[in-house]
Amino acid sequence: MNTEELKTFIFLSKVKNFTLAAEQLFIAQSTVTNRISELEKEVGKKLFTRGSKTVALTEAGKIFLGYAERILELQATSLDEMNAIDSHSRKFCIGAINATYEAYVKPLVDNCLKNNRITSVKVVLGHSLDLIQQLQDNMLDMVFSAIPLKRIGFNCDIHDIDRVALVCQKGKNEYPDGVTKTQLSKLPYLMCDFTLSEAGLFIRNLFPKNHVFRLDVDNSSKLFPYLENGLGYSFLPYKLVKDKLEKGVLEEVKLKDFTAPNVVTYLIYRQTYDVNRFLENKFD
Numbered sequence: 001m002n003t004e005e006l007k008t009f010i011f012l013s014k015v016k017n018f019t020l021a022a023e024q025l026f027i028a029q030s031t032v033t034n035r036i037s038e039l040e041k042e043v044g045k046k047l048f049t050r051g052s053k054t055v056a057l058t059e060a061g062k063i064f065l066g067y068a069e070r071i072l073e074l075q076a077t078s079l080d081e082m083n084a085i086d087s088h089s090r091k092f093c094i095g096a097i098n099a100t101y102e103a104y105v106k107p108l109v110d111n112c113l114k115n116n117r118i119t120s121v122k123v124v125l126g127h128s129l130d131l132i133q134q135l136q137d138n139m140l141d142m143v144f145s146a147i148p149l150k151r152i153g154f155n156c157d158i159h160d161i162d163r164v165a166l167v168c169q170k171g172k173n174e175y176p177d178g179v180t181k182t183q184l185s186k187l188p189y190l191m192c193d194f195t196l197s198e199a200g201l202f203i204r205n206l207f208p209k210n211h212v213f214r215l216d217v218d219n220s221s222k223l224f225p226y227l228e229n230g231l232g233y234s235f236l237p238y239k240l241v242k243d244k245l246e247k248g249v250l251e252e253v254k255l256k257d258f259t260a261p262n263v264v265t266y267l268i269y270r271q272t273y274d275v276n277r278f279l280e281n282k283f284d
Contacts, residue, residue, distance in 0.1 A: 006068045008035040009047065013065055016054045070137055092278050093122045095131035095143040099192075099220045100265050103239040104144055104160060112278065127218070135268060142269040142278070146200070149268045155275075159267035164199050164260045165238045166253040167245070169230035178254035181206060188232040190223050191216040199263045203235050237263050 012021045012032065022029040040047050047061035057065060092112070096105045101123075109121050124131065128145040135143045135154075148156045166179070175183060184206055191203075191213040207213075214232050217223060223234050228249055244250045269275045 003072065005035045005039045006072055008032055009039055010065065010068055010072070012036065012048070012055065013057055013061065016056060018055065070133075073134070073139055074137060091120045091122065093124070093139065093141045094278075095124045095126065095134060095140040095145075097128055097131070097144065097146050098125055098218075099146070099237050099240060099263070100144040101125060102221065103162075103237065104265060108279065132268060135270075141273055142267060142275055145266045145268055146263070148266045153271055155269055155271050157267045158264060160239075160265045162237045162239050162263045162265070164203075164235045164263055165241060165245075166233060166235050166255065166260070167227060167241050167250045168233045168253060169228055170248050170251045172230040173251055173253055175253060178256035180256045181258050184233075185211075188214045190214060190226055190232040190234040192218070192220045192223055192234055192236065198261050199235070202261050235260060 008021065008025065008031075011025060012018070015021050015024065018029055018032050022032045025032070036048065043060070043064060045060035045064070046058050047064060048055040049058055094105060094109075105123065109123060112119055112121055124134065124140060126134075128143075128147045131140065131143045132145060132147075132149050134140045135149075136151075144159060150156065166184075174187075179187070185208065189207070215223070215226060220236055220240060223236065224244070226232060227234060228244075233253065241250055241252075245252060267275065
């Protein structure tokens with residue numbers, strides 16, 4: 001299989017139409033058909049089911065899609081690494097979930113870039129499971145994750161423990177004396193998905209099953225404009241909102257008959273990797 005076959009397969013899986021794929025890739029429809037046919041011969045499985053106007057991934061196609069994306073990502077990463085040799089003697093590839101970037105990753109990156117000119121840094125933001133997979137594929141050097149990894153060959157350290165705070169716009173708190181579980185479930189809640197972490201499951205369980213949130217987003221920083229405009233309440237890591245609380249932009253809502261769990265940030269890296277070289281600015 002070659003790169004163009006994989007790119008065509010991934011693109012067709014998204015647009016689900018041979019004609020549309022050909023038009024947007026600026027190639028003949030027969031080229032799309034031939035590339036998919038060759039790819040199916042190589043993997044020995046049908047990757048698409050054909051309808052009259054659209055196509056859909058088979059079960060084998062769904063499995064292969066993840067590997068195809070990772071193959072292309074690995075190729076791009078290897079090229080980046082080789083090109084980096086010419087201009088930088090050290091490159092760090094860091095993965096982080098959105099909730100950890102401002103509090104933990106950005107200060108480290110700032111420090112690294114300010115203190116030397118021989119280092120380049122690549123930061124990938126995403127979900128914990130995706131980032132851990134990229135770490136295992138050698139595409140990342142370290143990952144700041146909301147969930148741990150227990151696997152031989154990798155270290156998984158607790159990097160930080162933070163609490164979650166229920167916050168809203170300053171002056172818009174309807175419950176200055178504290179909110180109960182029952183009252184919380186009726187608030188205009190802005191949901192930030194903490195994925196598989198204990199805090200995420202706890203927050204989900206505060207609301208009825210299949211509850212429709214006023215806003216549901218998987219990037220914690222994207223909640224700030226809505227919170228600051230008084231459009232609702234949300235649980236967020238305290239260190240993420242500390243600055244806005246101190247400036248009086250947001251205020252914290254007390255919890256009456258329950259307590260929220262802590263948010264644990266794990267730092268995961270291969271056992272052979274010298275993570276302190278980045279954490280402690282050792283670039284010699």
